[in-house]
Amino acid sequence: MRRKTTLPADGLTGRARRARVEPMAVRPLRDGRYVVETDGGTYVVDIETRTCTCPDNAIRHARCKHLRRVAIEITTGEVPPPGRRTATCAVCGDKTFVPMDARGPQLCRTHEHHPGDLVHDRETGSLLVVTRALHTRADETTTEPGRLVSEFETNTEYGDHEPVFEAVYLGSLPATVGLSGLSGLEGVRTYRFPASRLSRVEQGFVGSRSLGDQLVRA
Template structure:
Protein backbone atom coordinates (compact mmCIF):
# COMPACT_ATOMS: atom_id res chain seq x y z
CA UNK A 1 0.00 0.00 0.00
CA UNK A 2 2.87 2.35 0.79
CA UNK A 3 5.99 3.07 -1.21
CA UNK A 4 8.83 4.03 1.13
CA UNK A 5 11.37 3.58 -1.65
CA UNK A 6 10.09 6.62 -3.53
CA UNK A 7 12.31 9.67 -3.22
CA UNK A 8 12.52 13.02 -5.02
CA UNK A 9 15.22 11.46 -7.21
CA UNK A 10 12.50 9.41 -8.92
CA UNK A 11 11.10 12.55 -10.51
CA UNK A 12 12.35 13.53 -13.98
CA UNK A 13 14.92 16.34 -13.88
CA UNK A 14 13.92 17.74 -17.27
CA UNK A 15 10.86 17.70 -19.50
CA UNK A 16 10.42 17.23 -23.22
CA UNK A 17 8.92 20.03 -25.27
CA UNK A 18 5.15 19.78 -25.36
CA UNK A 19 2.18 21.50 -26.96
CA UNK A 20 -1.37 22.30 -25.83
CA UNK A 21 -4.54 22.11 -27.97
CA UNK A 22 -5.17 25.41 -29.74
CA UNK A 23 -8.59 25.77 -28.04
CA UNK A 24 -9.68 28.43 -30.54
CA UNK A 25 -7.02 30.88 -29.37
CA UNK A 26 -5.28 33.35 -31.67
CA UNK A 27 -2.15 35.50 -31.68
CA UNK A 28 0.24 35.11 -28.76
CA UNK A 29 -2.30 33.02 -26.88
CA UNK A 30 -2.35 30.50 -29.71
CA UNK A 31 1.44 30.44 -30.06
CA UNK A 32 1.71 29.80 -26.33
CA UNK A 33 -0.33 26.64 -26.86
CA UNK A 34 0.74 25.18 -30.17
CA UNK A 35 4.48 25.92 -30.24
CA UNK A 36 6.67 23.22 -28.65
CA UNK A 37 8.07 24.46 -25.34
CA UNK A 38 9.55 22.96 -22.20
CA UNK A 39 8.98 24.78 -18.90
CA UNK A 40 11.39 24.14 -16.03
CA UNK A 41 11.02 25.70 -12.54
CA UNK A 42 14.14 27.39 -11.19
CA UNK A 43 15.24 27.49 -7.55
CA UNK A 44 14.51 31.19 -7.22
CA UNK A 45 10.83 30.83 -8.16
CA UNK A 46 11.25 31.79 -11.82
CA UNK A 47 10.86 29.49 -14.83
CA UNK A 48 13.14 28.64 -17.75
CA UNK A 49 11.17 28.25 -20.99
CA UNK A 50 12.97 26.35 -23.73
CA UNK A 51 11.67 26.97 -27.26
CA UNK A 52 12.87 26.24 -30.77
CA UNK A 53 14.28 29.79 -30.91
CA UNK A 54 16.05 29.88 -27.56
CA UNK A 55 15.62 29.69 -23.80
CA UNK A 56 14.07 32.54 -21.79
CA UNK A 57 13.39 33.19 -18.12
CA UNK A 58 9.89 34.07 -16.92
CA UNK A 59 9.05 35.67 -13.57
CA UNK A 60 5.30 35.33 -12.97
CA UNK A 61 5.31 37.45 -9.82
CA UNK A 62 7.07 40.34 -11.59
CA UNK A 63 5.21 39.76 -14.91
CA UNK A 64 8.49 39.70 -16.84
CA UNK A 65 10.28 37.60 -19.44
CA UNK A 66 13.76 37.92 -20.91
CA UNK A 67 12.52 37.47 -24.48
CA UNK A 68 12.66 40.36 -27.00
CA UNK A 69 8.86 40.50 -27.30
CA UNK A 70 8.56 41.49 -23.66
CA UNK A 71 11.80 43.45 -23.36
CA UNK A 72 11.20 45.61 -26.45
CA UNK A 73 7.40 45.75 -26.63
CA UNK A 74 6.36 45.14 -23.02
CA UNK A 75 4.02 42.46 -24.33
CA UNK A 76 2.52 39.57 -22.37
CA UNK A 77 4.55 37.20 -24.49
CA UNK A 78 3.88 33.58 -25.38
CA UNK A 79 6.43 32.42 -22.78
CA UNK A 80 4.62 34.10 -19.87
CA UNK A 81 1.33 32.75 -21.18
CA UNK A 82 2.76 29.25 -21.50
CA UNK A 83 4.08 29.23 -17.93
CA UNK A 84 0.66 30.37 -16.69
CA UNK A 85 -0.97 27.55 -18.65
CA UNK A 86 1.33 24.93 -17.16
CA UNK A 87 0.86 26.25 -13.62
CA UNK A 88 -2.94 26.18 -14.05
CA UNK A 89 -2.76 22.64 -15.46
CA UNK A 90 -0.57 21.67 -12.46
CA UNK A 91 2.25 20.52 -14.69
CA UNK A 92 4.73 22.76 -12.85
CA UNK A 93 4.54 24.21 -9.33
CA UNK A 94 3.23 27.75 -8.81
CA UNK A 95 5.60 30.45 -7.53
CA UNK A 96 6.65 29.77 -3.95
CA UNK A 97 6.25 26.01 -4.27
CA UNK A 98 8.39 23.11 -5.43
CA UNK A 99 7.77 19.60 -6.68
CA UNK A 100 7.87 16.80 -4.10
CA UNK A 101 6.98 13.11 -3.83
CA UNK A 102 4.00 11.91 -1.82
CA UNK A 103 5.18 9.88 1.17
CA UNK A 104 2.34 7.39 0.65
CA UNK A 105 2.01 6.70 -3.07
CA UNK A 106 5.15 8.24 -4.57
CA UNK A 107 3.06 10.51 -6.78
CA UNK A 108 4.00 14.07 -7.64
CA UNK A 109 2.75 16.92 -5.50
CA UNK A 110 3.64 20.56 -4.76
CA UNK A 111 4.75 21.90 -1.38
CA UNK A 112 5.99 25.30 -0.16
CA UNK A 113 9.63 25.87 -1.11
CA UNK A 114 10.85 25.82 2.51
CA UNK A 115 8.76 22.77 3.50
CA UNK A 116 10.98 20.01 4.96
CA UNK A 117 8.47 17.46 6.29
CA UNK A 118 6.96 14.39 4.57
CA UNK A 119 4.87 15.53 1.60
CA UNK A 120 1.42 14.25 0.67
CA UNK A 121 -0.61 14.44 -2.54
CA UNK A 122 -4.25 15.55 -2.53
CA UNK A 123 -5.42 11.96 -2.43
CA UNK A 124 -3.61 11.24 0.86
CA UNK A 125 -3.63 14.65 2.52
CA UNK A 126 -6.52 15.02 4.95
CA UNK A 127 -7.61 18.52 5.90
CA UNK A 128 -9.27 19.20 9.27
CA UNK A 129 -12.99 18.60 8.91
CA UNK A 130 -12.59 15.88 6.27
CA UNK A 131 -14.79 12.80 6.69
CA UNK A 132 -12.71 9.63 6.45
CA UNK A 133 -13.05 5.90 7.06
CA UNK A 134 -10.64 3.71 8.99
CA UNK A 135 -9.46 0.99 6.57
CA UNK A 136 -8.98 -1.46 9.44
CA UNK A 137 -12.35 -1.14 11.20
CA UNK A 138 -14.57 0.56 8.65
CA UNK A 139 -15.52 3.23 11.21
CA UNK A 140 -16.07 6.81 10.10
CA UNK A 141 -14.06 9.64 11.63
CA UNK A 142 -13.57 13.38 11.29
CA UNK A 143 -10.00 14.60 10.85
CA UNK A 144 -9.16 17.27 13.44
CA UNK A 145 -5.44 17.88 12.95
CA UNK A 146 -2.39 17.10 10.82
CA UNK A 147 0.72 16.57 12.93
CA UNK A 148 3.20 16.87 10.06
CA UNK A 149 5.30 14.21 11.83
CA UNK A 150 6.08 10.61 10.89
CA UNK A 151 4.31 7.63 12.43
CA UNK A 152 7.60 6.39 13.89
CA UNK A 153 8.04 9.69 15.77
CA UNK A 154 4.54 10.49 17.07
CA UNK A 155 3.51 9.10 20.44
CA UNK A 156 -0.03 8.37 21.54
CA UNK A 157 -1.42 9.29 24.97
CA UNK A 158 0.01 6.00 26.30
CA UNK A 159 3.53 6.90 25.18
CA UNK A 160 3.56 4.35 22.38
CA UNK A 161 4.66 5.26 18.87
CA UNK A 162 1.89 5.20 16.26
CA UNK A 163 4.02 3.00 13.99
CA UNK A 164 4.43 0.37 16.74
CA UNK A 165 0.75 -0.59 16.90
CA UNK A 166 0.14 -3.98 15.24
CA UNK A 167 -2.90 -2.55 13.42
CA UNK A 168 -0.57 -0.07 11.71
CA UNK A 169 1.91 -2.70 10.53
CA UNK A 170 0.67 -2.48 6.93
CA UNK A 171 1.16 1.29 6.78
CA UNK A 172 4.46 3.08 6.35
CA UNK A 173 6.33 4.18 9.47
CA UNK A 174 7.46 7.21 7.43
CA UNK A 175 3.89 8.37 6.76
CA UNK A 176 2.61 11.62 8.32
CA UNK A 177 0.16 11.17 11.20
CA UNK A 178 -3.33 12.64 11.39
CA UNK A 179 -5.48 12.96 14.47
CA UNK A 180 -9.17 12.19 14.16
CA UNK A 181 -12.28 11.61 16.27
CA UNK A 182 -14.88 8.93 15.75
CA UNK A 183 -18.03 10.33 14.18
CA UNK A 184 -20.36 8.48 16.53
CA UNK A 185 -18.58 9.95 19.56
CA UNK A 186 -19.41 13.57 18.75
CA UNK A 187 -22.94 13.42 20.14
CA UNK A 188 -21.88 11.98 23.49
CA UNK A 189 -21.37 13.88 26.71
CA UNK A 190 -17.87 14.33 28.07
CA UNK A 191 -14.49 14.61 26.41
CA UNK A 192 -14.04 13.29 22.89
CA UNK A 193 -10.87 11.27 22.46
CA UNK A 194 -8.52 12.00 19.57
CA UNK A 195 -6.80 9.08 17.87
CA UNK A 196 -3.68 9.05 15.71
CA UNK A 197 -3.46 7.32 12.31
CA UNK A 198 -0.86 6.98 9.54
CA UNK A 199 -2.08 8.89 6.47
CA UNK A 200 -2.91 5.91 4.26
CA UNK A 201 -4.96 4.16 6.94
CA UNK A 202 -7.60 6.84 6.49
CA UNK A 203 -9.67 6.72 3.31
CA UNK A 204 -11.58 9.82 2.32
CA UNK A 205 -15.34 9.29 2.23
CA UNK A 206 -17.39 10.59 -0.69
CA UNK A 207 -19.58 13.44 0.42
CA UNK A 208 -16.84 14.49 2.85
CA UNK A 209 -17.29 17.45 5.15
CA UNK A 210 -15.15 19.70 3.00
CA UNK A 211 -14.15 19.10 -0.60
CA UNK A 212 -10.61 18.60 -1.81
CA UNK A 213 -11.01 17.89 -5.47
CA UNK A 214 -8.50 20.57 -6.42
CA UNK A 215 -8.99 23.66 -8.53
CA UNK A 216 -11.06 23.11 -11.67
CA UNK A 217 -9.50 23.86 -15.01
CA UNK A 218 -11.44 26.84 -16.24
CA UNK A 219 -9.24 27.90 -19.12
CA UNK A 220 -9.94 24.93 -21.40
CA UNK A 221 -6.56 23.33 -20.86
CA UNK A 222 -6.02 19.69 -21.69
CA UNK A 223 -3.09 17.35 -21.14
CA UNK A 224 -0.29 18.42 -23.48
CA UNK A 225 1.15 16.31 -26.26
CA UNK A 226 4.79 15.31 -25.91
CA UNK A 227 6.98 16.38 -28.80
Protein backbone atom coordinates in the same frame (compact mmCIF):
# COMPACT_ATOMS: atom_id res chain seq x y z
CA MET B 1 16.50 18.96 -15.81
CA ARG B 2 13.44 18.93 -18.03
CA ARG B 3 13.71 18.30 -21.75
CA LYS B 4 12.25 20.69 -24.29
CA THR B 5 8.81 19.62 -25.40
CA THR B 6 6.10 20.80 -27.78
CA LEU B 7 2.33 20.94 -27.47
CA PRO B 8 -0.49 20.56 -30.03
CA ALA B 9 -1.18 23.77 -31.97
CA ASP B 10 -4.95 23.50 -31.35
CA GLY B 11 -5.62 25.67 -34.42
CA LEU B 12 -4.06 28.75 -32.80
CA THR B 13 -2.02 31.42 -34.55
CA GLY B 14 0.66 33.98 -33.67
CA ARG B 15 2.27 33.98 -30.23
CA ALA B 16 -0.39 31.60 -28.88
CA ARG B 17 0.65 29.02 -31.49
CA ARG B 18 4.39 29.57 -31.00
CA ALA B 19 3.94 29.06 -27.25
CA ARG B 20 2.75 25.54 -27.99
CA VAL B 21 4.60 24.30 -31.08
CA GLU B 22 8.10 25.62 -30.34
CA PRO B 23 10.31 23.34 -28.17
CA MET B 24 10.57 24.75 -24.65
CA ALA B 25 11.56 23.52 -21.21
CA VAL B 26 10.02 25.27 -18.19
CA ARG B 27 11.79 25.02 -14.84
CA PRO B 28 10.47 26.66 -11.63
CA LEU B 29 12.80 28.66 -9.39
CA ARG B 30 12.53 28.87 -5.62
CA ASP B 31 11.65 32.58 -5.77
CA GLY B 32 8.43 31.90 -7.71
CA ARG B 33 9.82 32.70 -11.17
CA TYR B 34 10.45 30.29 -14.03
CA VAL B 35 13.36 29.65 -16.38
CA VAL B 36 12.23 28.95 -19.95
CA GLU B 37 14.79 27.31 -22.23
CA THR B 38 14.21 27.54 -25.97
CA ASP B 39 16.25 26.87 -29.09
CA GLY B 40 16.78 30.63 -29.35
CA GLY B 41 17.84 31.37 -25.79
CA THR B 42 17.01 31.12 -22.10
CA TYR B 43 14.68 33.58 -20.38
CA VAL B 44 13.23 34.21 -16.93
CA VAL B 45 9.46 34.60 -16.56
CA ASP B 46 7.60 36.17 -13.63
CA ILE B 47 4.02 35.03 -14.09
CA GLU B 48 2.69 37.25 -11.28
CA THR B 49 4.06 40.48 -12.75
CA ARG B 50 3.55 39.20 -16.33
CA THR B 51 7.14 39.96 -17.27
CA CYS B 52 9.80 38.07 -19.20
CA THR B 53 13.42 38.89 -19.96
CA CYS B 54 12.93 38.26 -23.70
CA PRO B 55 12.93 41.26 -26.10
CA ASP B 56 9.31 40.68 -27.11
CA ASN B 57 8.15 41.39 -23.58
CA ALA B 58 10.93 43.64 -22.29
CA ILE B 59 10.91 45.97 -25.32
CA ARG B 60 7.52 45.51 -26.99
CA HIS B 61 5.64 44.78 -23.73
CA ALA B 62 3.84 41.93 -25.48
CA ARG B 63 2.46 38.82 -23.78
CA CYS B 64 5.25 36.74 -25.22
CA LYS B 65 5.28 33.03 -26.03
CA HIS B 66 7.35 32.31 -22.91
CA LEU B 67 4.74 33.85 -20.58
CA ARG B 68 2.04 31.93 -22.40
CA ARG B 69 3.92 28.65 -22.17
CA VAL B 70 4.49 29.00 -18.43
CA ALA B 71 0.77 29.77 -17.94
CA ILE B 72 -0.16 26.67 -19.95
CA GLU B 73 2.13 24.39 -17.95
CA ILE B 74 0.85 25.74 -14.64
CA THR B 75 -2.75 25.19 -15.76
CA THR B 76 -2.06 21.63 -16.94
CA GLY B 77 -0.14 20.77 -13.76
CA GLU B 78 3.23 20.27 -15.42
CA VAL B 79 4.90 22.79 -13.10
CA PRO B 80 3.82 24.17 -9.71
CA PRO B 81 2.21 27.61 -9.40
CA PRO B 82 4.22 30.42 -7.75
CA GLY B 83 4.88 29.81 -4.09
CA ARG B 84 4.64 26.03 -4.34
CA ARG B 85 7.07 23.22 -5.08
CA THR B 86 6.83 19.68 -6.40
CA ALA B 87 6.59 16.81 -3.92
CA THR B 88 5.70 13.11 -4.00
CA CYS B 89 2.61 11.77 -2.25
CA ALA B 90 3.67 9.44 0.56
CA VAL B 91 0.68 7.16 -0.10
CA CYS B 92 0.36 6.77 -3.87
CA GLY B 93 3.63 8.25 -5.15
CA ASP B 94 1.90 10.72 -7.46
CA LYS B 95 3.28 14.19 -8.04
CA THR B 96 1.72 16.93 -5.97
CA PHE B 97 2.39 20.63 -5.32
CA VAL B 98 2.95 21.88 -1.78
CA PRO B 99 3.94 25.20 -0.15
CA MET B 100 7.64 25.98 -0.34
CA ASP B 101 8.02 25.69 3.43
CA ALA B 102 6.06 22.43 3.77
CA ARG B 103 7.84 19.98 6.03
CA GLY B 104 7.67 16.24 6.58
CA PRO B 105 6.00 13.68 4.28
CA GLN B 106 3.48 15.12 1.83
CA LEU B 107 0.16 13.94 0.40
CA CYS B 108 -1.80 14.55 -2.80
CA ARG B 109 -5.34 15.94 -2.72
CA THR B 110 -6.84 12.46 -2.82
CA HIS B 111 -5.05 11.28 0.31
CA GLU B 112 -4.82 14.54 2.27
CA HIS B 113 -6.93 15.09 5.40
CA HIS B 114 -7.84 18.37 7.06
CA PRO B 115 -9.06 19.25 10.56
CA GLY B 116 -12.83 18.82 10.62
CA ASP B 117 -12.97 16.09 7.94
CA LEU B 118 -15.14 13.05 8.62
CA VAL B 119 -13.09 9.90 7.91
CA HIS B 120 -13.56 6.14 7.90
CA ASP B 121 -11.11 3.83 9.69
CA ARG B 122 -10.29 1.07 7.20
CA GLU B 123 -9.39 -1.36 10.01
CA THR B 124 -12.39 -1.03 12.34
CA GLY B 125 -15.03 0.58 10.13
CA SER B 126 -15.46 3.37 12.68
CA LEU B 127 -16.13 7.00 11.82
CA LEU B 128 -13.80 9.67 13.18
CA VAL B 129 -13.25 13.40 12.82
CA VAL B 130 -9.73 14.63 12.04
CA THR B 131 -8.46 17.14 14.59
CA ARG B 132 -4.84 17.72 13.57
CA ALA B 133 -2.16 16.91 10.99
CA LEU B 134 1.15 16.19 12.73
CA HIS B 135 3.41 16.40 9.62
CA THR B 136 5.57 13.60 11.03
CA ARG B 137 6.10 9.99 9.92
CA ALA B 138 4.39 6.97 11.48
CA ASP B 139 7.78 5.49 12.38
CA GLU B 140 8.82 8.59 14.32
CA THR B 141 5.54 9.54 16.02
CA THR B 142 4.56 8.10 19.39
CA THR B 143 1.09 7.55 20.84
CA GLU B 144 -0.03 8.23 24.40
CA PRO B 145 1.18 4.79 25.63
CA GLY B 146 4.61 5.69 24.22
CA ARG B 147 4.55 3.31 21.24
CA LEU B 148 5.33 4.38 17.71
CA VAL B 149 2.28 4.59 15.45
CA SER B 150 3.99 2.20 13.03
CA GLU B 151 4.46 -0.45 15.77
CA PHE B 152 0.77 -1.23 16.22
CA GLU B 153 -0.35 -4.46 14.53
CA THR B 154 -3.35 -2.68 13.05
CA ASN B 155 -0.96 -0.33 11.22
CA THR B 156 1.38 -2.90 9.67
CA GLU B 157 -0.39 -2.70 6.30
CA TYR B 158 0.25 1.05 6.06
CA GLY B 159 3.49 2.82 5.22
CA ASP B 160 5.91 3.63 8.04
CA HIS B 161 6.83 6.75 6.06
CA GLU B 162 3.27 8.08 5.90
CA PRO B 163 2.31 11.28 7.76
CA VAL B 164 0.26 10.89 10.94
CA PHE B 165 -3.12 12.44 11.72
CA GLU B 166 -4.91 12.83 15.03
CA ALA B 167 -8.64 12.09 15.12
CA VAL B 168 -11.51 11.57 17.57
CA TYR B 169 -14.24 8.97 17.32
CA LEU B 170 -17.52 10.41 16.10
CA GLY B 171 -19.41 8.93 19.03
CA SER B 172 -17.23 10.81 21.51
CA LEU B 173 -18.01 14.26 20.09
CA PRO B 174 -19.88 16.55 22.50
CA ALA B 175 -23.22 17.89 21.28
CA THR B 176 -21.85 21.46 21.31
CA VAL B 177 -19.08 20.78 18.78
CA GLY B 178 -21.32 21.84 15.90
CA LEU B 179 -21.47 25.34 17.36
CA SER B 180 -17.95 25.68 18.68
CA GLY B 181 -16.15 23.69 15.97
CA LEU B 182 -12.92 21.90 16.82
CA SER B 183 -12.28 24.31 19.68
CA GLY B 184 -14.98 22.42 21.60
CA LEU B 185 -12.97 19.18 21.67
CA GLU B 186 -10.79 19.95 24.69
CA GLY B 187 -10.68 16.89 26.91
CA VAL B 188 -11.83 14.46 24.21
CA ARG B 189 -9.30 11.66 23.71
CA THR B 190 -7.53 11.71 20.36
CA TYR B 191 -5.95 8.81 18.48
CA ARG B 192 -3.16 8.77 15.90
CA PHE B 193 -3.28 7.06 12.50
CA PRO B 194 -1.10 6.76 9.39
CA ALA B 195 -2.69 8.71 6.53
CA SER B 196 -3.84 5.82 4.32
CA ARG B 197 -5.64 4.05 7.19
CA LEU B 198 -8.19 6.89 7.05
CA SER B 199 -10.43 7.41 4.03
CA ARG B 200 -12.32 10.69 3.72
CA VAL B 201 -16.12 10.53 3.95
CA GLU B 202 -16.88 14.25 3.99
CA GLN B 203 -14.58 17.24 3.86
CA GLY B 204 -15.21 19.93 6.47
CA PHE B 205 -17.71 17.79 8.40
CA VAL B 206 -17.18 19.88 11.54
CA GLY B 207 -17.52 23.44 10.33
CA SER B 208 -20.18 26.04 9.79
CA ARG B 209 -23.18 23.65 9.84
CA SER B 210 -24.62 22.41 13.12
CA LEU B 211 -23.58 18.93 14.24
CA GLY B 212 -27.22 17.85 14.30
CA ASP B 213 -27.62 18.63 10.62
CA GLN B 214 -24.39 16.80 9.84
CA LEU B 215 -25.42 13.68 11.76
CA VAL B 216 -28.72 13.55 9.85
CA ARG B 217 -26.80 13.68 6.57
CA ALA B 218 -24.29 11.06 7.74
